[in-house]
Amino acid sequence: MDWSVQQIAKLAGTTSRTLRHYDEIGLLKPSRTGDNGYRYYGHAALVRLQRILLLRELGLGLPAIAEVLDHESDAEKALGRHLEWLRQEQDRLARQIDSVRRTLEAVKGGGEIMAEKMFDGFDHTRYQEEVEDRWGKDAYAKGDAWWRGMGAEEKDAWKQRSRQLGSDWIAAAQSGAAADSDEAQQLARRQVEWLRAIPGTPAAAHAAGSNGDIRGYVTGLGEMYVADPRFSANYGGESGAAFVRDALRIYAERHFQSGR
Template sequence: MEWTIHQVAKATGTTSRTLRHYADIGLLAPSRVGTNGYRYYDDGALRRYQRILLLRELGLGLAAIAEVLDERTDEVSALRAHAGLLEAEAARLTRLAGAVRETLRRTEQGEELDVTTSFDGFDASRYEEEVVQRWGRDAHERAQRAWRELGEEGRAAHGAEADAIGRGLAAAAARGAAPDEEAVQDLVRRHHAWVSAFWTPGAEAYRGLTAVYVDDERFRATYEAYGPGTAVLLRDAAEVLAQRELR
Protein backbone atom coordinates (compact mmCIF):
# COMPACT_ATOMS: atom_id res chain seq x y z
CA MET A 1 0.00 0.00 0.00
CA GLU A 2 1.19 3.52 -0.76
CA TRP A 3 0.23 6.98 0.39
CA THR A 4 0.52 10.29 -1.45
CA ILE A 5 2.64 13.12 -0.12
CA HIS A 6 -0.53 15.01 0.82
CA GLN A 7 -1.90 12.04 2.77
CA VAL A 8 1.37 11.64 4.67
CA ALA A 9 1.58 15.36 5.41
CA LYS A 10 -1.98 15.45 6.72
CA ALA A 11 -1.58 12.31 8.83
CA THR A 12 1.64 13.50 10.47
CA GLY A 13 0.72 17.15 10.92
CA THR A 14 3.51 18.40 8.70
CA THR A 15 3.55 19.98 5.23
CA SER A 16 4.27 18.78 1.72
CA ARG A 17 7.00 21.42 1.61
CA THR A 18 8.79 19.79 4.56
CA LEU A 19 8.59 16.36 2.94
CA ARG A 20 9.97 17.74 -0.31
CA HIS A 21 12.79 19.40 1.64
CA TYR A 22 13.63 16.09 3.31
CA ALA A 23 13.79 14.49 -0.13
CA ASP A 24 16.02 17.29 -1.47
CA ILE A 25 18.58 16.77 1.30
CA GLY A 26 18.47 12.99 1.00
CA LEU A 27 16.84 12.37 4.35
CA LEU A 28 13.54 10.85 3.20
CA ALA A 29 13.03 9.97 -0.44
CA PRO A 30 9.58 8.95 -1.69
CA SER A 31 9.32 5.30 -2.64
CA ARG A 32 8.39 6.40 -6.14
CA VAL A 33 7.27 9.37 -8.20
CA GLY A 34 4.28 8.78 -10.45
CA THR A 35 3.97 9.84 -14.07
CA ASN A 36 1.71 12.62 -12.82
CA GLY A 37 4.60 13.94 -10.69
CA TYR A 38 2.97 12.87 -7.43
CA ARG A 39 5.25 11.48 -4.73
CA TYR A 40 4.24 8.21 -3.06
CA TYR A 41 5.44 6.67 0.20
CA ASP A 42 5.34 2.97 0.99
CA ASP A 43 5.59 1.17 4.33
CA GLY A 44 9.39 1.36 4.40
CA ALA A 45 9.36 5.11 3.78
CA LEU A 46 6.77 5.62 6.52
CA ARG A 47 8.83 3.62 8.99
CA ARG A 48 11.87 5.77 8.20
CA TYR A 49 9.78 8.92 8.60
CA GLN A 50 8.53 7.71 11.98
CA ARG A 51 12.14 7.40 13.13
CA ILE A 52 12.93 10.86 11.80
CA LEU A 53 10.05 12.35 13.78
CA LEU A 54 11.13 10.51 16.91
CA LEU A 55 14.70 11.76 16.63
CA ARG A 56 13.42 15.28 15.96
CA GLU A 57 11.34 15.06 19.14
CA LEU A 58 14.54 14.18 20.98
CA GLY A 59 16.15 17.33 19.60
CA LEU A 60 18.60 15.91 17.08
CA GLY A 61 19.36 18.07 14.05
CA LEU A 62 18.70 16.89 10.51
CA ALA A 63 22.37 16.18 9.80
CA ALA A 64 22.68 14.11 12.96
CA ILE A 65 19.46 12.24 12.14
CA ALA A 66 20.81 11.38 8.68
CA GLU A 67 23.98 9.98 10.23
CA VAL A 68 21.99 7.87 12.69
CA LEU A 69 19.61 6.51 10.03
CA ASP A 70 22.44 5.77 7.61
CA GLU A 71 24.38 4.13 10.47
CA ARG A 72 27.32 6.49 10.19
CA THR A 73 26.78 7.31 13.87
CA ASP A 74 25.82 4.80 16.52
CA GLU A 75 22.25 5.60 17.57
CA VAL A 76 22.85 4.75 21.22
CA SER A 77 25.87 7.06 21.41
CA ALA A 78 24.00 9.89 19.72
CA LEU A 79 21.02 9.54 22.04
CA ARG A 80 23.23 9.21 25.12
CA ALA A 81 25.03 12.45 24.26
CA HIS A 82 21.76 14.25 23.65
CA ALA A 83 20.28 12.90 26.88
CA GLY A 84 23.24 14.38 28.74
CA LEU A 85 22.59 17.80 27.21
CA LEU A 86 18.89 17.58 28.09
CA GLU A 87 19.67 16.59 31.67
CA ALA A 88 22.06 19.53 32.05
CA GLU A 89 19.47 21.91 30.64
CA ALA A 90 16.77 20.38 32.88
CA ALA A 91 18.97 20.99 35.92
CA ARG A 92 19.51 24.62 34.85
CA LEU A 93 15.77 25.15 34.35
CA THR A 94 15.05 23.63 37.76
CA ARG A 95 17.43 26.16 39.33
CA LEU A 96 15.86 28.92 37.27
CA ALA A 97 12.37 27.97 38.43
CA GLY A 98 13.60 28.00 42.01
CA ALA A 99 15.05 31.48 41.53
CA VAL A 100 11.76 32.77 40.16
CA ARG A 101 9.82 31.22 43.05
CA GLU A 102 12.23 32.86 45.49
CA THR A 103 11.75 36.23 43.77
CA LEU A 104 7.96 35.74 43.95
CA ARG A 105 8.16 34.95 47.66
CA ARG A 106 10.31 38.01 48.38
CA THR A 107 8.04 40.23 46.28
CA GLU A 108 4.92 39.03 48.09
CA GLN A 109 6.57 39.64 51.46
CA GLY A 110 8.04 43.01 50.50
CA GLU A 111 11.64 41.83 50.84
CA GLU A 112 14.64 42.92 48.78
CA LEU A 113 16.17 40.47 46.32
CA ASP A 114 19.19 38.40 47.29
CA VAL A 115 21.77 38.39 44.50
CA THR A 116 23.04 34.96 45.58
CA THR A 117 19.67 33.25 45.07
CA SER A 118 17.62 35.39 42.69
CA PHE A 119 19.76 34.78 39.63
CA ASP A 120 20.54 31.08 39.96
CA GLY A 121 20.11 29.38 36.59
CA PHE A 122 20.44 32.54 34.52
CA ASP A 123 23.39 32.64 32.14
CA ALA A 124 23.15 35.69 29.94
CA SER A 125 26.81 35.35 28.93
CA ARG A 126 26.58 31.92 27.33
CA TYR A 127 25.82 33.35 23.87
CA GLU A 128 27.88 36.54 24.25
CA GLU A 129 30.98 35.28 22.47
CA GLU A 130 28.94 33.96 19.55
CA VAL A 131 26.94 37.19 19.17
CA VAL A 132 30.10 39.30 19.28
CA GLN A 133 31.78 37.09 16.69
CA ARG A 134 28.84 37.28 14.29
CA TRP A 135 27.65 40.86 14.71
CA GLY A 136 30.30 42.71 16.72
CA ARG A 137 30.80 43.90 20.28
CA ASP A 138 28.87 47.11 19.66
CA ALA A 139 25.79 45.19 18.48
CA HIS A 140 25.91 42.99 21.58
CA GLU A 141 26.23 45.93 23.97
CA ARG A 142 23.45 47.92 22.24
CA ALA A 143 21.17 44.89 22.41
CA GLN A 144 21.91 44.36 26.10
CA ARG A 145 21.28 48.03 26.84
CA ALA A 146 18.00 48.03 24.87
CA TRP A 147 16.85 44.89 26.71
CA ARG A 148 17.46 46.50 30.08
CA GLU A 149 15.69 49.69 29.02
CA LEU A 150 12.55 47.80 27.98
CA GLY A 151 11.67 47.18 31.59
CA GLU A 152 9.59 44.29 32.91
CA GLU A 153 6.40 45.18 31.01
CA GLY A 154 8.28 45.89 27.80
CA ARG A 155 10.10 42.57 27.96
CA ALA A 156 6.81 40.74 28.53
CA ALA A 157 5.25 42.52 25.53
CA HIS A 158 8.30 41.74 23.43
CA GLY A 159 8.01 38.05 24.29
CA ALA A 160 4.29 38.03 23.56
CA GLU A 161 4.90 39.55 20.12
CA ALA A 162 7.53 36.90 19.35
CA ASP A 163 5.05 34.20 20.30
CA ALA A 164 2.31 35.73 18.16
CA ILE A 165 4.64 35.94 15.15
CA GLY A 166 5.77 32.35 15.63
CA ARG A 167 2.22 31.07 15.85
CA GLY A 168 1.17 33.05 12.81
CA LEU A 169 4.06 31.76 10.71
CA ALA A 170 3.41 28.18 11.85
CA ALA A 171 -0.23 28.44 10.79
CA ALA A 172 0.85 29.86 7.43
CA ALA A 173 3.40 27.07 6.95
CA ALA A 174 0.79 24.45 7.85
CA ARG A 175 -1.50 25.62 5.06
CA GLY A 176 1.37 25.82 2.58
CA ALA A 177 1.43 29.59 2.27
CA ALA A 178 3.90 31.09 -0.18
CA PRO A 179 6.66 33.38 1.19
CA ASP A 180 5.40 36.33 -0.85
CA GLU A 181 1.80 36.02 0.34
CA GLU A 182 0.76 39.34 1.84
CA ALA A 183 -0.35 37.81 5.14
CA VAL A 184 3.07 36.18 5.49
CA GLN A 185 4.82 39.40 4.54
CA ASP A 186 2.86 41.21 7.26
CA LEU A 187 4.18 38.71 9.81
CA VAL A 188 7.75 39.15 8.56
CA ARG A 189 7.44 42.94 8.76
CA ARG A 190 6.42 42.46 12.37
CA HIS A 191 9.42 40.18 12.88
CA HIS A 192 11.77 42.77 11.40
CA ALA A 193 10.26 45.39 13.72
CA TRP A 194 10.62 42.96 16.63
CA VAL A 195 14.33 42.52 15.88
CA SER A 196 14.70 46.28 15.43
CA ALA A 197 13.88 46.83 19.08
CA PHE A 198 17.58 46.06 19.62
CA TRP A 199 19.22 46.42 16.22
CA THR A 200 17.85 47.47 12.84
CA PRO A 201 19.19 45.09 10.17
CA GLY A 202 19.42 46.10 6.53
CA ALA A 203 18.70 43.73 3.67
CA GLU A 204 21.90 41.69 3.83
CA ALA A 205 21.99 41.57 7.62
CA TYR A 206 18.36 40.46 7.78
CA ARG A 207 19.01 37.75 5.20
CA GLY A 208 21.95 36.55 7.29
CA LEU A 209 19.99 36.62 10.53
CA THR A 210 17.03 34.63 9.23
CA ALA A 211 19.37 32.16 7.50
CA VAL A 212 20.78 31.40 10.96
CA TYR A 213 17.26 30.47 12.10
CA VAL A 214 17.39 27.57 9.62
CA ASP A 215 21.08 26.66 9.61
CA ASP A 216 21.63 26.69 13.37
CA GLU A 217 19.71 23.85 15.01
CA ARG A 218 19.26 25.77 18.28
CA PHE A 219 17.45 28.63 16.57
CA ARG A 220 15.66 26.30 14.18
CA ALA A 221 14.30 24.26 17.09
CA THR A 222 12.88 27.45 18.63
CA TYR A 223 10.82 28.22 15.54
CA GLU A 224 10.05 24.62 14.61
CA ALA A 225 8.52 24.20 18.07
CA TYR A 226 5.61 26.20 16.70
CA GLY A 227 5.25 23.78 13.78
CA PRO A 228 7.24 22.20 10.94
CA GLY A 229 8.36 24.59 8.24
CA THR A 230 8.14 27.73 10.38
CA ALA A 231 11.84 28.60 10.29
CA VAL A 232 12.14 27.94 6.56
CA LEU A 233 9.07 30.04 5.79
CA LEU A 234 10.47 32.91 7.86
CA ARG A 235 13.81 32.75 6.05
CA ASP A 236 12.23 32.60 2.60
CA ALA A 237 9.74 35.36 3.38
CA ALA A 238 12.56 37.50 4.80
CA GLU A 239 14.34 37.17 1.45
CA VAL A 240 11.24 38.58 -0.27
CA LEU A 241 11.01 41.44 2.22
CA ALA A 242 14.73 42.19 1.85
CA GLN A 243 14.42 42.40 -1.94
CA ARG A 244 11.29 44.53 -1.90
CA GLU A 245 11.58 46.85 1.07
CA LEU A 246 15.00 46.80 2.78
CA ARG A 247 18.23 48.49 1.79
Protein backbone atom coordinates (compact mmCIF):
# COMPACT_ATOMS: atom_id res chain seq x y z
CA MET A 1 0.00 0.00 0.00
CA ASP A 2 2.58 2.59 -0.97
CA TRP A 3 2.20 5.73 -3.08
CA SER A 4 4.35 7.21 -5.78
CA VAL A 5 5.58 10.79 -5.69
CA GLN A 6 2.76 12.21 -7.72
CA GLN A 7 0.16 10.33 -5.78
CA ILE A 8 1.37 11.36 -2.38
CA ALA A 9 1.88 14.88 -3.67
CA LYS A 10 -1.74 15.12 -4.66
CA LEU A 11 -2.91 13.50 -1.46
CA ALA A 12 -1.06 16.03 0.61
CA GLY A 13 -1.60 18.96 -1.70
CA THR A 14 1.92 19.66 -2.82
CA THR A 15 4.21 18.88 -5.76
CA SER A 16 6.62 16.12 -6.61
CA ARG A 17 9.45 18.61 -6.79
CA THR A 18 8.86 19.52 -3.20
CA LEU A 19 9.05 15.89 -2.19
CA ARG A 20 12.34 15.46 -3.98
CA HIS A 21 13.57 18.57 -2.28
CA TYR A 22 12.59 17.25 1.13
CA ASP A 23 14.32 14.01 0.30
CA GLU A 24 17.42 15.90 -0.74
CA ILE A 25 17.69 17.88 2.47
CA GLY A 26 16.76 14.88 4.56
CA LEU A 27 13.52 16.29 5.86
CA LEU A 28 11.39 13.47 4.50
CA LYS A 29 12.84 10.26 3.13
CA PRO A 30 10.73 7.89 1.05
CA SER A 31 9.65 4.81 2.96
CA ARG A 32 11.08 2.66 0.22
CA THR A 33 13.02 3.07 -2.99
CA GLY A 34 12.44 0.83 -5.99
CA ASP A 35 15.20 -0.80 -8.01
CA ASN A 36 14.43 1.72 -10.72
CA GLY A 37 15.11 4.59 -8.33
CA TYR A 38 11.42 5.42 -7.90
CA ARG A 39 10.41 6.81 -4.54
CA TYR A 40 7.57 5.15 -2.68
CA TYR A 41 5.89 6.59 0.39
CA GLY A 42 3.93 4.72 3.01
CA HIS A 43 1.45 5.74 5.66
CA ALA A 44 4.02 7.01 8.14
CA ALA A 45 5.65 9.17 5.49
CA LEU A 46 2.31 10.66 4.57
CA VAL A 47 1.57 11.58 8.14
CA ARG A 48 4.96 13.19 8.49
CA LEU A 49 4.49 15.04 5.24
CA GLN A 50 1.18 16.43 6.38
CA ARG A 51 2.73 17.63 9.58
CA ILE A 52 5.49 19.25 7.61
CA LEU A 53 3.01 21.05 5.40
CA LEU A 54 0.97 22.19 8.33
CA LEU A 55 3.98 23.66 10.05
CA ARG A 56 5.08 25.22 6.81
CA GLU A 57 1.78 26.97 6.45
CA LEU A 58 2.36 28.39 9.86
CA GLY A 59 5.44 30.01 8.43
CA LEU A 60 8.17 27.90 9.98
CA GLY A 61 11.37 27.26 8.05
CA LEU A 62 12.28 23.77 7.00
CA PRO A 63 15.13 23.41 9.50
CA ALA A 64 12.81 24.50 12.28
CA ILE A 65 10.22 22.01 11.10
CA ALA A 66 12.78 19.23 11.14
CA GLU A 67 13.69 20.13 14.68
CA VAL A 68 10.10 20.17 15.83
CA LEU A 69 9.32 16.83 14.24
CA ASP A 70 12.45 15.11 15.42
CA HIS A 71 12.39 16.35 18.98
CA GLU A 72 8.68 16.31 19.59
CA SER A 73 9.22 18.00 22.93
CA ASP A 74 10.52 21.22 21.42
CA ALA A 75 7.31 21.91 19.59
CA GLU A 76 5.98 24.26 22.22
CA LYS A 77 9.11 26.33 22.49
CA ALA A 78 9.60 26.44 18.75
CA LEU A 79 6.06 27.59 18.15
CA GLY A 80 6.37 30.16 20.88
CA ARG A 81 9.51 31.62 19.39
CA HIS A 82 7.94 31.58 15.99
CA LEU A 83 4.89 33.40 17.25
CA GLU A 84 7.11 36.06 18.72
CA TRP A 85 8.90 36.47 15.41
CA LEU A 86 5.63 36.71 13.54
CA ARG A 87 4.46 39.47 15.82
CA GLN A 88 7.61 41.43 15.21
CA GLU A 89 7.12 41.05 11.51
CA GLN A 90 3.59 42.29 11.93
CA ASP A 91 4.88 45.35 13.71
CA ARG A 92 7.44 46.01 11.06
CA LEU A 93 4.80 45.73 8.37
CA ALA A 94 2.49 48.09 10.18
CA ARG A 95 5.19 50.72 10.39
CA GLN A 96 6.09 50.22 6.78
CA ILE A 97 2.50 50.63 5.72
CA ASP A 98 2.31 53.81 7.70
CA SER A 99 5.41 55.14 6.03
CA VAL A 100 4.19 54.26 2.59
CA ARG A 101 0.87 55.89 3.27
CA ARG A 102 2.48 59.10 4.35
CA THR A 103 4.89 59.08 1.46
CA LEU A 104 2.07 58.44 -0.93
CA GLU A 105 0.11 61.34 0.45
CA ALA A 106 3.13 63.55 0.23
CA VAL A 107 3.63 62.57 -3.39
CA LYS A 108 -0.01 63.17 -4.21
CA GLY A 109 0.13 66.57 -2.60
CA GLY A 110 3.55 67.99 -3.30
CA GLY A 111 4.81 66.00 -6.20
CA GLU A 112 8.49 65.54 -5.49
CA ILE A 113 9.27 62.13 -4.09
CA MET A 114 11.56 63.21 -1.32
CA ALA A 115 9.71 66.22 -0.12
CA GLU A 116 10.23 65.34 3.52
CA LYS A 117 13.29 67.20 4.64
CA MET A 118 15.45 67.00 7.64
CA PHE A 119 13.54 69.32 9.87
CA ASP A 120 10.15 68.35 8.66
CA GLY A 121 9.22 66.69 11.91
CA PHE A 122 12.46 64.79 12.30
CA ASP A 123 12.62 62.38 9.45
CA HIS A 124 13.05 59.29 11.52
CA THR A 125 12.98 56.78 8.72
CA ARG A 126 15.92 58.37 7.01
CA TYR A 127 18.37 58.18 9.87
CA GLN A 128 17.30 54.93 11.39
CA GLU A 129 20.47 52.99 10.73
CA GLU A 130 22.73 55.83 11.61
CA VAL A 131 20.91 56.49 14.84
CA GLU A 132 20.94 52.83 15.77
CA ASP A 133 24.61 52.48 14.98
CA ARG A 134 25.73 55.39 16.99
CA TRP A 135 23.36 55.60 19.88
CA GLY A 136 21.95 52.17 20.41
CA LYS A 137 19.28 50.00 18.96
CA ASP A 138 16.38 51.15 21.03
CA ALA A 139 16.98 54.84 20.64
CA TYR A 140 15.32 54.71 17.26
CA ALA A 141 12.52 52.53 18.50
CA LYS A 142 11.69 54.91 21.30
CA GLY A 143 11.77 57.93 19.04
CA ASP A 144 9.64 56.17 16.51
CA ALA A 145 7.06 55.06 19.04
CA TRP A 146 6.91 58.57 20.38
CA TRP A 147 6.27 60.01 16.94
CA ARG A 148 3.68 57.47 16.01
CA GLY A 149 1.95 57.98 19.31
CA MET A 150 1.25 61.63 18.63
CA GLY A 151 -2.05 62.93 17.39
CA ALA A 152 -2.35 64.87 14.17
CA GLU A 153 -2.49 68.22 15.96
CA GLU A 154 0.57 67.46 18.01
CA LYS A 155 2.41 66.41 14.92
CA ASP A 156 1.46 69.61 13.19
CA ALA A 157 2.64 71.65 16.12
CA TRP A 158 5.89 69.79 16.18
CA LYS A 159 6.43 70.29 12.51
CA GLN A 160 5.66 73.95 12.88
CA ARG A 161 8.22 74.27 15.63
CA SER A 162 10.75 72.38 13.56
CA ARG A 163 10.20 74.51 10.53
CA GLN A 164 10.51 77.65 12.56
CA LEU A 165 13.78 76.49 13.96
CA GLY A 166 14.99 75.61 10.50
CA SER A 167 14.14 78.91 8.93
CA ASP A 168 15.73 80.78 11.82
CA TRP A 169 18.90 78.85 11.17
CA ILE A 170 18.76 79.82 7.54
CA ALA A 171 18.23 83.44 8.33
CA ALA A 172 21.16 83.44 10.72
CA ALA A 173 23.41 81.67 8.27
CA GLN A 174 22.57 84.07 5.48
CA SER A 175 23.02 87.10 7.67
CA GLY A 176 26.68 86.11 7.88
CA ALA A 177 26.65 85.69 11.65
CA ALA A 178 29.59 83.88 13.23
CA ALA A 179 29.14 80.40 14.67
CA ASP A 180 30.10 81.62 18.12
CA SER A 181 27.89 84.69 17.97
CA ASP A 182 25.13 85.09 20.49
CA GLU A 183 22.55 84.66 17.80
CA ALA A 184 24.01 81.36 16.66
CA GLN A 185 24.43 80.09 20.19
CA GLN A 186 20.85 80.94 21.00
CA LEU A 187 19.77 78.88 18.04
CA ALA A 188 22.02 76.04 19.16
CA ARG A 189 20.35 76.12 22.55
CA ARG A 190 16.93 75.92 20.96
CA GLN A 191 18.10 73.09 18.81
CA VAL A 192 19.30 71.15 21.83
CA GLU A 193 16.04 71.73 23.64
CA TRP A 194 14.25 70.57 20.60
CA LEU A 195 16.32 67.40 20.63
CA ARG A 196 15.58 66.87 24.30
CA ALA A 197 11.91 66.56 23.48
CA ILE A 198 12.54 63.42 21.48
CA PRO A 199 12.53 60.34 23.72
CA GLY A 200 15.30 57.88 23.13
CA THR A 201 17.92 60.42 22.22
CA PRO A 202 20.93 61.00 24.45
CA ALA A 203 19.69 64.57 24.72
CA ALA A 204 16.49 63.33 26.33
CA ALA A 205 18.44 61.06 28.65
CA HIS A 206 20.63 64.00 29.64
CA ALA A 207 17.62 66.12 30.36
CA ALA A 208 16.39 63.36 32.64
CA GLY A 209 19.60 63.44 34.62
CA SER A 210 21.29 60.50 33.02
CA ASN A 211 24.67 61.10 31.50
CA GLY A 212 24.98 59.68 28.01
CA ASP A 213 27.39 61.18 25.58
CA ILE A 214 25.30 64.19 24.84
CA ARG A 215 28.30 66.20 23.75
CA GLY A 216 29.25 63.61 21.16
CA TYR A 217 25.65 63.34 20.14
CA VAL A 218 25.12 67.01 19.46
CA THR A 219 28.46 67.38 17.73
CA GLY A 220 27.91 64.29 15.65
CA LEU A 221 24.48 65.45 14.63
CA GLY A 222 26.03 68.64 13.29
CA GLU A 223 28.41 66.59 11.21
CA MET A 224 25.55 64.56 9.88
CA TYR A 225 23.86 67.73 8.77
CA VAL A 226 26.87 68.84 6.76
CA ALA A 227 27.30 65.42 5.27
CA ASP A 228 23.74 65.39 4.05
CA PRO A 229 23.32 67.38 0.87
CA ARG A 230 19.59 67.58 1.35
CA PHE A 231 20.29 69.51 4.45
CA SER A 232 22.88 71.75 2.86
CA ALA A 233 20.58 72.35 -0.06
CA ASN A 234 17.92 73.71 2.26
CA TYR A 235 20.20 75.67 4.50
CA GLY A 236 22.08 77.80 2.05
CA GLY A 237 24.57 75.33 0.65
CA GLU A 238 27.51 73.82 2.42
CA SER A 239 28.43 77.03 4.09
CA GLY A 240 25.04 77.15 5.77
CA ALA A 241 25.32 73.59 6.96
CA ALA A 242 28.83 74.23 8.16
CA PHE A 243 27.54 77.18 10.11
CA VAL A 244 25.00 75.02 11.87
CA ARG A 245 27.57 72.36 12.56
CA ASP A 246 30.06 74.80 14.00
CA ALA A 247 27.50 76.49 16.13
CA LEU A 248 26.37 73.19 17.56
CA ARG A 249 29.92 72.04 18.20
CA ILE A 250 30.80 75.20 19.99
CA TYR A 251 27.64 75.07 22.06
CA ALA A 252 28.29 71.48 23.01
CA GLU A 253 31.85 72.25 24.01
CA ARG A 254 30.75 75.10 26.18
CA HIS A 255 27.87 73.40 27.94
CA PHE A 256 28.55 69.67 28.20
CA GLN A 257 31.24 67.60 29.85
CA SER A 258 33.29 65.65 27.38
CA GLY A 259 31.21 62.52 27.10
CA ARG A 260 30.37 59.40 29.07
